[in-house]
Amino acid sequence: MKVEPVEGLPEIAPGDDLARLIAEAANLVDGDVVVVSQKVVSKAEGRVVRLDDVEPSDRARALAGGEDPRRIEVILRESARIVRLRPPLVIAQTTHGYVCASAGVDASNAPEPDSVVLLPLDPDASAARLRERIAELTGRTVAVIVSDSFGRAWRQGTTDVAIGCAGLSPLLDLEGERDRVGYELHATVIAVADQIAGAAQLVMGKLDGIPVAVVRGLDVAGEGSARDIVMPPERDLFR
Amino acid sequence: MKVEPVEGLPEIAPGDDLARLIAEAANLVDGDVVVVSQKVVSKAEGRVVRLDDVEPSDRARALAGGEDPRRIEVILRESARIVRLRPPLVIAQTTHGYVCASAGVDASNAPEPDSVVLLPLDPDASAARLRERIAELTGRTVAVIVSDSFGRAWRQGTTDVAIGCAGLSPLLDLEGERDRVGYELHATVIAVADQIAGAAQLVMGKLDGIPVAVVRGLDVAGEGSARDIVMPPERDLFR
Numbered sequence: 360m361k362v363e364p365v366e367g368l369p370e371i372a373p374g375d376d377l378a379r380l381i382a383e384a385a386n387l388v389d390g391d392v393v394v395v396s397q398k399v400v401s402k403a404e405g406r407v408v409r410l411d412d413v414e415p416s417d418r419a420r421a422l423a424g425g426e427d428p429r430r431i432e433v434i435l436r437e438s439a440r441i442v443r444l445r446p447p448l449v450i451a452q453t454t455h456g457y458v459c460a461s462a463g464v465d466a467s468n469a470p471e472p473d474s475v476v477l478l479p480l481d482p483d484a485s486a487a488r489l490r491e492r493i494a495e496l497t498g499r500t501v502a503v504i505v506s507d508s509f510g511r512a513w514r515q516g517t518t519d520v521a522i523g524c525a526g527l528s529p530l531l532d533l534e535g536e537r538d539r540v541g542y543e544l545h546a547t548v549i550a551v552a553d554q555i556a557g558a559a560q561l562v563m564g565k566l567d568g569i570p571v572a573v574v575r576g577l578d579v580a581g582e583g584s585a586r587d588i589v590m591p592p593e594r595d596l597f598r
Numbered sequence: 599m600k601v602e603p604v605e606g607l608p609e610i611a612p613g614d615d616l617a618r619l620i621a622e623a624a625n626l627v628d629g630d631v632v633v634v635s636q637k638v639v640s641k642a643e644g645r646v647v648r649l650d651d652v653e654p655s656d657r658a659r660a661l662a663g664g665e666d667p668r669r670i671e672v673i674l675r676e677s678a679r680i681v682r683l684r685p686p687l688v689i690a691q692t693t694h695g696y697v698c699a700s701a702g703v704d705a706s707n708a709p710e711p712d713s714v715v716l717l718p719l720d721p722d723a724s725a726a727r728l729r730e731r732i733a734e735l736t737g738r739t740v741a742v743i744v745s746d747s748f749g750r751a752w753r754q755g756t757t758d759v760a761i762g763c764a765g766l767s768p769l770l771d772l773e774g775e776r777d778r779v780g781y782e783l784h785a786t787v788i789a790v791a792d793q794i795a796g797a798a799q800l801v802m803g804k805l806d807g808i809p810v811a812v813v814r815g816l817d818v819a820g821e822g823s824a825r826d827i828v829m830p831p832e833r834d835l836f837r
């Protein structure tokens with residue numbers, strides 16, 4: 360498996376043809392997994408909010424503490440549910456189902472200092488559009504992952520995970536298969552898409568401004584939605 | 599970054615010189631990160647328990663439900679704290695501090711059907727010994743990660759993470775650095791070692807019996823303990 364950063368991409372602005380920029384900067388082949396940081400997908404899709412345009416609700420003001428209540432208001436709008444609150448930290452479940460800090464609302468790498476970037480409205484659809492457009496431009500059949508950096512319970516530091524995908528199965532289910540001594544692997548499901556997103560992050564860096572990487576040499580073509588990764592409530596021990 | 603499986607390793611037994619087997623099977627160069635699955639480290643270190651030798655306590659019998667109380671007994675012995683219990687699922691914090699299913703006690707890929715494999719007693723020390731022995735045998739300065747497959751809160755599927763490391767910093771702290779528009783990245787810590795472990799898993803597979811992979815082309819040399827990744831209790835919102 361090789362993981363290569365895609366260098367030379369410009370700053371992404373609303374309306375940019377991100378797939379074309381990627382297709383021109385990377386030398387893609389069939390079977391590649393193209394991992395695209397959520398931040399540039401959101402920017403291309405115009406998912407940016409200027410805080411001056413936000414009127415915080417009473418609830419946002421009450422929760423804000425010393426924080427900017429406009430930012431909290433944006434987080435509340437992106438949230439289906441607040442999971443934990445310890446100002447300035449808000450862990451929320453997004454409207455897509457993902458549990459993460461600030462419901463994915465992020466001020467770092469925003470296009471202007473007083474704005475925040477939201478997650479794509481439908482990151483699977485974003486991945487599917489990128490995949491189709493790349494096929495149209497290059498004739499190559501690739502998979503696409505839209506990635507974001509999420510914190511974890513019990514462990515420090517973020518790892519990049521898949522919040523959208525197209526052209527691959529995000530989960531590899533080994534249920535019923537047997538290991539080398541014949542023990543049945545009952546509950547072994549591997550979060551392949553999350554591991555691919557994390558591998559890509561290793562070459563992207565956070566400060567380097569490299570928002571795309573290509574993972575080559577894996578055999579992961581398939582179908583599925585990154586929302587399949589969300590733990591169903593009835594199996595979630597940590598709601 | 600390249601990630602290559604190390605193929606051709608034999609079944610590992612207690613007392614095996616695992617570092618020698620790796621050094622002979624892989625063509626290591628300075629700067630490589632050698633990711634070794636916990637399972638083979640534990641086997642080489644004799645961290646295997648035959649269930650026939652286990653007398654379950656009253657507590658293990660009470661918790662077992664329909665499960666084998668001897669297996670529950672082993673889990674309790676490896677646990678500092680039970681985090682969640684929904685039989686047959688036990689989420690526990692190990693004596694090292696890691697929160698994972700069954701306190702890392704695993705029956706899959708065990709050397710015999712009626713035995714279980716425990717986590718290494720001190721996975722950082724295991725990694726350090728492998729690293730030193732590899733240096734001794736090959737003259738190469740590598741980093742070593744001992745990896746295991748952990749489930750996550752809120753997300754389905756396991757990802758491999760680092761439970762032991764030597765020769766690298768498991769966390770990359772960007773605090774105070776600035777992104778491209780000058781926004782200070784206040785709380786950005788990246789769990790580099792976990793992402794490397796996950797990348798390695800992608801080429802190891804679970805059934806293929808490939809317990810070692812080499813990650814090449816990263817600049818991660820440093821110092822640190824995988825226990826640094828454990829969230830300190832005062833910052834842990836999910837105890």
